[in-house]
Amino acid sequence: MGQKRAAVYCRISDDRSGKEAGVQRQREDCLALVAREGWSLVHDGPTDTFTDNDVSAFSGKKRPAYRRLVEAVTAGEVDYIVTWHNDRLHRRPVELEALIALVERTKVKVATVKAGEFDLSTRQGITMARLGVTIANDASMATRERVQRAMRERAEQGKVHGALRTYGYAGRRNDDGTHTIEVVPEEAAVIREAARRVMAGEALLSVVKDFNARGISSLRGGQWSRSTLRGVLVSARVAGWREHTEGRTNGAHGSLWRGGEFVAKAEWKGILTRQQVEQLRRALTDPARARKASGRTYLLSGGLVVCGMCGTPLRGRPTRNGLRDYTCTAPPVGRGCGSVSIKQDALDTYVRDLVRAAIADGRVAERLRAGSGDADEAVALVSSLETDLAALAEDHGAGRITRPEWMAAREPLTARLDAARRDLARRDGAESLALVSGGLDAWDRRWHEAGRSGLVDRQRAMLRAVMASVAVGPAVRGRNRFDPDRVSEPDWRA
Ligand SMILES: [Zn+2]
Incomplete structure (x- = not known):
């Protein structure tokens, strides 16, 4: 095999004690190690190292350079991650676990200036690393308690006034x-x-x-x-x-x-x-x-979209620029690995279109029908009543019938439709079948009707009728637009 490729990761935390190695020293030591080993250097865009500045690994703040590093490793561009000390890479247990998973998946190796090769491919290496991160975590907790105590004392002094x-x-x-x-x-x-x-x-x-x-x-x-x-x-x-x-x-x-x-x-x-x-x-x-705020506007909430790295359901959340994301949330807020995030509107549309394609090719309904037995007749009734109602609305919209005529004709149809839906709901699995019956046109009509009424729950049920979830992988470096390659084939129900 040819020359090994190494990426240098540096991180400087908010260090008031002044005891930590400055980022410049970390960088020089790491680059020297790379040169000594004769490895080639993988750059982070215009810079020669992946560097996160002035963020504490403990606080749970984002580390953008680290994320880019993980992406480069995932893309198979890196053989060695070089860092000054392994505590640069992770301080919280969940971050170590994500790194262990990354090593297992990509066979990337970790080399440190202070402690030599950091072996996460063997059981002993992993045990030592877990012990190390537990100790580091305790130290960070102690620091945090000290800071909180100081703040409390100051607040109490303020209270005197x-x-x-x-x-x-x-x-x-x-x-x-x-x-x-x-x-x-x-x-x-x-x-x-x-x-x-x-x-x-x-x-x-x-x-x-x-x-x-x-x-x-x-x-x-x-x-x-x-x-x-x-x-x-x-x-x-x-x-x-x-x-x-x-x-x-x-x-x-x-x-x-x-x-x-x-x-x-x-x-x-x-x-x-x-x-x-x-x-x-x-x-x-x-x-x-x-x-x-209750989260009901996130179409794919409730487990319809999961993290491709750790399997945790992604959470919807607003972003700083007023848009919305689905994000794998790391502790203490969530239980995920924190390495996946994707734009809400683009993913919603993409997943809806995957489901539309499945509906259009008819196999989904066929397979659901095969599993649901005698619901066929009830499904056909619901479907035809829905079609009649839509046609009636169209007639009214086009001025072929007056509003009173439309209202009068609609009432009995609506009553029959409600009864037919209740009948369907009593049959096992039939609700799902009803949501996909009538082909793509009927599906689209239901979808838009639910959208107009703000019934995101209804739309979610329409997706859930045919799929359990899709998984989303981490972003690939350099691709800023929505990237369909990150989204897995849905886990179809039928
Ligand atoms: Zn995750």
């Missing part, structure tokens, strides 16, 4: 008895992040869970809840305004507080703009948003 301390602001008593209220930068950053995500359509609860998972404390050092975070985001205070809430005598307000009246510009600086706070108030009191 009563109303002078609110989330995002700390007050100082001056010698002349006046107060100066200043922005607390790290809390302001948390408020801005929450505002940005909520305005992009993310559910408040999802932001709350993420903050708690990341160890970001609320004012009193405790966990965030929806009402505490909402209380911050809808307050005029964070826009630098004094506010007044009817009947409110002290700092406490109920869980459904929608923010007070903007009374006057305050002497403290705004963290958000007034416009943003008003937008947040609208967003957080919008009933449509509550439905959206």
Whole structure:
């Protein structure tokens, strides 16, 4: 075999102790190792190493370069991953497990500057690695606890000053008895992040869970809840305004507080703009948003799309740019490997079209029918009633019959259709058959009817009638458009 190909991975974490090797030193040591071994170097686009900067492997934040590295390995472009120490590659157990799976699948080898070859292809090597990551994880947990304790102490100090301390602001008593209220930068950053995500359509609860998972404390050092975070985001205070809430005598307000009246510009600086706070108030009191937040708008939720790497159902979630993704979510939020993500709208359309193709070629209905016995007659009845109703609507639409005529003719048909559907539902497997009967035209009609009425559940049932799930693999480097090669053949039911 020819020259081995190596990819260098460097990661520098947010290192206040200054004890870790700088990314420059990691890089030089790794490149020296590659040169010594006579390997060729796999580049990460324009750069010679895959480098993630200033992100802690423990926090669960994304590591874009690492993802690209995994993609390159998966694509068979890499024989050796070279890194300064194996803790650069993973710190959390789930990341190690994903790496073990990657090694098993691709036979890639891991070489480290500090500890030589890191052998994940044998049982002993894997056991040692698991032990190592457990210890590293304990160390990170201890760090996090220390940080939380410090934040709690600071919050308690703030509490002594009563109303002078609110989330995002700390007050100082001056010698002349006046107060100066200043922005607390790290809390302001948390408020801005929450505002940005909520305005992009993310559910408040999802932001709350993420903050708690990341160890970001609320004012009193405790966990965030929806009402505490909402209380911050809808307050005029964070826009630098004094506010007044009817009947409110002290700092406490109920869980459904929608923010007070903007009374006057305050002497403290705004963290958000007034416009943003008003937008947040609208967003957080919008009933449509509550439905959206429940996840029902994700067609392929509930296990219809799974991760091709780890088999976990992908979760729908809004992205920063206002679009939506299906994503394999790593702990602590999810249970997946975190290595797969795909655009929602493109995947929804693609999977729907796969199912349409299966319906069009007729085999799906045939096989479902073979398994469902005597439901045929009931299915045919439902199908013909649906066709009649559609024809009637068309006549009305084209002006061939009046609206009263249409209504009068529709009523008995609808009643018969409901009865026929109930009859079908009593038969085993017949509901599925009903959803695919009548060929592609009937299927499309049902699909659009459900779409117009916002019945995503109904559309999901139409997919579920014929398929269990599709699997989505990781993105291939350099392909930014929707890539059908990543999507497996559906696991057909029939
Ligand atoms: Zn996964």
